[in-house]
Amino acid sequence: MKKITIAIDGFSSTGKSTLAKQLAKELEYVYVDTGAMYRAVALFAMQNQLIGPEFFDKTGLVDFLPKIQLEFKFNADLGFAEMYLNDENVEKQIRTIEVSSYASKVAEISEVRAKLVEQQKEMGKNKAIVMDGRDIGTVVFPNAELKIFMTASAETRAQRRFDELQEKGDAVSYEEVLKNVVERDYIDTHRADSPLVIADDAIEIDNSYLNREEQFSAVLELVNDVV
């Protein structure tokens, strides 16, 4: 069976990473969550007082970029790779709603995108990869053999994210999560560099009314058509 590149893009909280992880496991491919990389840069900016509710020192962040080292390390117990920022495991810290908001802000900076995209391209050079994000089928792997674009209504996505955060004991309200989802959609689709758009050759999946299993088998069929 030939090894291919699978690009999964779409709005936040559409279940991209769940699908990508399932696919990577089934196909024995590498899975890369590019959102984790933008989140780790946002965390770095927070830790270094470069971003906050009322300030964002973009130039400062760009100056610091050579000092930001991002790495995925596979955790065999969990069955997926975790994000390391300058050798520290930040997997838990990057999943808060605060980091989500700042991640969209740092993702607007072209220098940040250029650094991360270069690293992502390098990770995919041997194919056999499933990568999810916002610009994978358009910028990172425009020649990917399979491109999926995932959507669902903002309310459906906010409810899913809210349930996840509740499970983790995060004290946020549904309204706050919905606001965050809508704001991130706006920033992601309106930024000048690599806005979230559907690639011409991507297959769109609206999973508002699909459960995980239905979605997975639909995508697996698409994979089998290509390999």
Ligand code: C5P
């Ligand atoms: O996918 P996730 O929600 O973890 O991504 C966090 C943020 O990082 C997104 O809202 C988006 O602004 C940014 N991002 C991006 N390009 C990617 C992946 C994520 O701009 N390839």
